[in-house]
Amino acid sequence: MSDKRPRAPRAARWPLRAGPARQVDPVPEQSMDPRAEHGSPDRAPLERSLVDAALYRDGRRVETPASLAEIYHRLPGEPGTMAWIGLFRPSPAQLWEAAGQFGLHELAVEDAIVAHQRPKLERYGKTLFVVLRPARYLDEAEEVDFGEIHVFVGPEFVLTVRHSQTPDLAVVRRRLEADPELLALGPEAVLYAILDAVVDGYAPVIAGLLHDIDEIETEVFGGDPRVSRRIYELSREVVDFQRATRPLLTIMNGLQAGFQKYGTDEELQRYLRDVADHATTVAERVNGFRQALGDILTVNATLVSQAQNEEMKMLAEAGHAQSNEIKKISGWAAILFAPTLIGTVYGMNFDHMAELDWRFGYPFALALMALVCVGLYLVFKRRDWL
Numbered sequence: 001m002s003d004k005r006p007r008a009p010r011a012a013r014w015p016l017r018a019g020p021a022r023q024v025d026p027v028p029e030q031s032m033d034p035r036a037e038h039g040s041p042d043r044a045p046l047e048r049s050l051v052d053a054a055l056y057r058d059g060r061r062v063e064t065p066a067s068l069a070e071i072y073h074r075l076p077g078e079p080g081t082m083a084w085i086g087l088f089r090p091s092p093a094q095l096w097e098a099a100g101q102f103g104l105h106e107l108a109v110e111d112a113i114v115a116h117q118r119p120k121l122e123r124y125g126k127t128l129f130v131v132l133r134p135a136r137y138l139d140e141a142e143e144v145d146f147g148e149i150h151v152f153v154g155p156e157f158v159l160t161v162r163h164s165q166t167p168d169l170a171v172v173r174r175r176l177e178a179d180p181e182l183l184a185l186g187p188e189a190v191l192y193a194i195l196d197a198v199v200d201g202y203a204p205v206i207a208g209l210l211h212d213i214d215e216i217e218t219e220v221f222g223g224d225p226r227v228s229r230r231i232y233e234l235s236r237e238v239v240d241f242q243r244a245t246r247p248l249l250t251i252m253n254g255l256q257a258g259f260q261k262y263g264t265d266e267e268l269q270r271y272l273r274d275v276a277d278h279a280t281t282v283a284e285r286v287n288g289f290r291q292a293l294g295d296i297l298t299v300n301a302t303l304v305s306q307a308q309n310e311e312m313k314m315l316a317e318a319g320h321a322q323s324n325e326i327k328k329i330s331g332w333a334a335i336l337f338a339p340t341l342i343g344t345v346y347g348m349n350f351d352h353m354a355e356l357d358w359r360f361g362y363p364f365a366l367a368l369m370a371l372v373c374v375g376l377y378l379v380f381k382r383r384d385w386l
Contacts, residue, residue: 049090051162052173057081059180068094072101075156082187083157086169090161102157103127112150115163119247121254128153130191130251133244134167134198137208142230144205144237146244151194158190172197185265192268195252195275202245202282209238209289213296220300228300235293242286249283252276331380338376339369 053071055063058080065071071083087094092113099109105124111117111131122129130151135144147164160169172193176183183189212234219227252275259269342365358364 049087049094051086051088052170053083053085055081055083056183059182059184061177068098068101071157077156080184081156084173084187084190085157085159086173087159087161089163095161098159102152102154102159104152104159105129108150108152112152112161115148115150117148117150119244119251121251123254123258126155128191130195132194132198132248132251134164134201135205135241135244136166136201137205139208142208142212142234142237144209144241146240149194149198151191153187153191155187158187160194167194167197167201169194169197185268188264188268192271192275195248196271199248199275199278199282205241206282206285206289209234209241213289213292216293216296220296220303223303228297231293231297231300235290235297238286238289238293242283242290245279245282245286248279249276252279327380327385331376331385334380335373335376338372342369342372 050067053065053068054061055065055071055074057078063074065074068085071085075081075083085098087098090098095109095113098104099106104127108122108124108127108129111129117131119133120131128151130153132149132151134147134149136147137143138145145166147162147166149163149167149169150161152159152161162169176190176193182193216227216231216234219230252272255264255272256269256276258264264272
């Protein structure tokens with residue numbers, strides 16, 4: 001799992017083409033919380049959900065409208081012009097308003113309202129609908145935290161709907177605005193940048209999971225009794241991560257299948273193929289993690305079984321030794337009981353006892369004791385009690 005090729009640096013992924021230097025207007029930092037973007041919570045709900053919105057012409061921001069209606073009415077329909085709208089947890093009414101303004105399909109809008117969708121790519125006429133599951137690794141909890149982002153891509157617009165704090169699309173927007181020639185490629189360039197950011201965000205998750213797997217391997221052979229629960233919990237995180245990453249391959253294949261039909265720019269095709277390559281690498285790594293955890297679980301079960309067998313063997317040996325001791329004690333107790341019984345009988349004060357007047361009565365009692373003791377000894381010895 002350590003053969004993943006190194007990622008290309010960002011400069012190589014989004015090259016700035018040669019040409020005269022251009023002045024890029026600075027873009028204010030966009031907060032992850034929509035309320036910080038629009039001040040008082042008393043402002044209209046739409047304004048609080050509208051994190052950022054801008055009109056671009058030839059890859060440069062030219063206007064920052066304050067509402068969806070204003071964005072729609074200011075779209076001139078000229079080549080090289082597009083709108084990029086970012087919404088954070090919008091209400092159903094706001095999404096239906098966006099659907100009316102930009103002609104979004106009702107099924108896609110319903111998915112964006114309900115959320116909790118699997119990653120997928122759907123095409124409704126000239127509009128693409130993409131669902132992505134970005135992720136981040138929480139090291140202290142050893143958990144993978146998943147976000148959700150819905151992207152509507154039309155001929156002249158990109159509408160992003162986030163239901164979680166991650167990913168920070170403000171960073172993606174700033175990177176694209178710093179490269180106007182890439183942004184000038186249109187809405188598909190924005191989709192590429194979002195896909196690239198999501199796939200890049202999987203790298204820390206992979207590193208965190210790999211570190212935990214290495215720790216678990218050490219704990220398994222160290223005999224930590226709590227490792228079984230940790231293996232199960234980490235396996236569950238890997239399965240969830242696999243559900244988020246595996247559909248990316250289908251999404252990228254679907255985009256590549258439409259390159260020729262929808263006239264995707266050749267340079268953008270190369271960028272999207274690069275993202276597809278990295279998505280494939282991520283999927284392979286996650287598959288490797290799941291297999292590794294399965295192997296670790298098998299080894300742990302074997303080691304636990306061996307430890308239990310050893311413990312049972314020790315208990316059996318201890319029980320056997322204890323049984324032998326009990327047999328010996330019981331045998332000697334029986335041997336000693338026989339002369340005691342005889343001596344007790346002869347020690348009774350009776351006037352009429354035949355052996356009292358017999359000359360050989362005393363030797364007879366002693367001989368009888370000895371005979372009974374020897375007989376019991378031979379019997380117990382034959383049965384391995386002594």
